[in-house]
Amino acid sequence: MANIIVVGAAGRMGRLLIELTSRDPAHQLVAAVEGKGVPAVGADAGENAGIGKLGIKIIDDYAAVARVGTVTLDFTTAAASLEHLEVAAKSGASIVIGSTGFTREMEARAKEIAPRTRTVIAPNMSVGVNVLAKIAAEVAKALPDFDAEIIEIHHRTKVDAPSGTAISLGKAIAAARGVDFNANATYEREGITGVRPVGQIAMLAMRAGDAVGDHTVIFGGEGERLELTHRAQSRIGLARGALRAAAWIEKQQPGLYSMRDVLGM
DSSP states (O other): EEEEEEEESSHHHHHHHHHHOOOOOOOEEEEEETTOOOOTTSBBBHHHHTOOOSOOOOEGGGGOOOTEEEEEOOOHHHHHHHHHHHHHHHOOOEEEOOOOOOHHHHHHHHHHHGSSEEEEEEOOOOOOHHHHHHHHHHHHHHOSSSSSEEEEEEEOOOOOOOOOHHHHHHHHHHHHHHHOOOHHHEOOSSSOSSOOOTTTTTEEEEEEEEOOOOEEEEEEETEEEEEEEESSSSSSSHHHHHHHHHHHHHTSEEEEEHHHHHTTT
């Protein structure tokens, strides 16, 4: 049984993780954490999630509960997740991070810290999205002369763009083709842009309503086009993937792992 700590406990993903953990016999919720000053601090985690009293108060001190034998589920912000990773590495707590919006400097720091404990970092923990990334890489390799475009849409409150998932899809395509992602990626077009550069990997981000997250990878060739799409109908796929990662990471040696490692792909 995995002993679960949920950080970001008052957020949408945090509340869902608390709900799923509470009814999953393979996991046990042992702590719920929020940021200092968040109104939910002090409330019962179950009542805050709308599932009834669990007897676990939401606290604002992650370091007080992070310890060996626990797995932290973190869907907060990139900056907060990096702080939590530092604490987890010092305490020996395992950690599963699904936050996005990491800068290159933050990614480098996370890669430095993560191997000190058991860590999974993935921009999207949905099984379907990770299968999409694998397929997109295979298609990119099989169709090297096809233009690659990625379109994503998320809810209006998402603060980073393009999504971490879109970037991970672009990186999968670049790796499959043996090219540098950063040198070939573009995030916007406006005005007289000229002919599309060969090898460019483009990402378009849309924000509207309450869209959970759709990702479409387009491979365009002469006279034909191949489109691969994943649509998240709710956040439950992300939450279930995170719990799957929590169960898996406890059996691993310290290191940095991806969701594809969790899924054996």
